[in-house]
Amino acid sequence: MDFPLFALTVVSISLSGVLAPGPLLAVTIAEGKRNRFAGLEVSLGHAMIEIPIILALYAFGRFVELGAWKSAISFAGGVVMLYLAYRELRGGGGEVKMRGVLSGVLMSALNPYFIIWWLTVGLTLVLLSMEFGMLGLIAFIILHEACDFGWLGFVSYFSGRLSELGGFERVLSYVSSAILIVFGAYFIVTSISTLHLYL
Template sequence: MWIEVILFAAASFWVGLSGAMVPGPMLTVTISDSLKKGSRAGPLVVLGHVIAETTLIILLVLGLGWVIGSQWVTMIIGGVGGVMLIYIGYSIARSPVPEEIPGDGEPIEKRGSVLSGIITSVTNPYFYLWWATVGWAFMLKGIELAGIIGVLSFLVGHWGADLSWYSIVSFFTSKGRGVLPGKRYRIMMMICGIFLVLLGVYFIYSTLIT
């Protein structure tokens, strides 16, 4: 059984990694926060994402899975999520160039990155779509395989993928801060902000035409 559990965790890791590597609001926030706060921003964003996913899993277990499949709920999430992404993108695009970017050994604004991870998760309609389909299917498979141990193996693999990818992105982004002074920093933040704004507009548009 343990071999199957390990293989299941490995499969969950690779499936989670394929999803984590897709560009989206969480990746954009990770890049912008890493430029301002250092390489620890990535794991903190993931922590916020894990908090959001844990809350959603609890709701699914309590029998509220039908809410995710509701068209009205999807429309509300898409609309509100789009507005939130536009606001975050606008804030990032207007963020000033810091006079001194903190190093990895210095304290950083932890709550901001954790909150960003939560917001970019819960305001993304595809977050719910993934959990209503792929995520829930893996949960059920884990229960069938080894009960609670199977579920935990899925979560370890899934969250391990998120943590690995975003930690790598955060590390290399923070190491590149030295070549992004002044104008280059502003350009990078503008790109991140505009991407989130466009993504927010797309979420609202796709909600209206469904």
């Protein structure tokens, strides 16, 4: 995989997560009606949990010889993405009442799907970033967090108008699911096709 394709993959998969209706989006929309910049605060809290996880996963992948486990992790990441797509299409989300940076911290740390995502999908992306050394890690963090700050910042700023659009969250759910299905299938196929290299 070359660097432009890596960057596109990171942005696409990151957006599939942040676009999906869920606790972070719900609290951002709710808080955006009170504070237009609530999305940036939520994103900051989210990043405070995410960045240490990214660094820990990078260290894990850097110093532990994974071998065939890379294919297994990629396969698991693909399965998780397909499951999340299924869950989105069935209708996820829920009302969340919390504020500011703390909401971003708690909605991340206490969300089991967030942990599962990072141990599978996120770890796969971190392993991909290792192909480009420290540049890959830095690019991954910047691109991933930019998606969070950009989208949640946009949503909170225009929260009043967006909440008036009845089908808005459903459209986001379809877009997110489509991205998850495409990359989930790609991860699974790639993991199967590369498994023979370790056998």
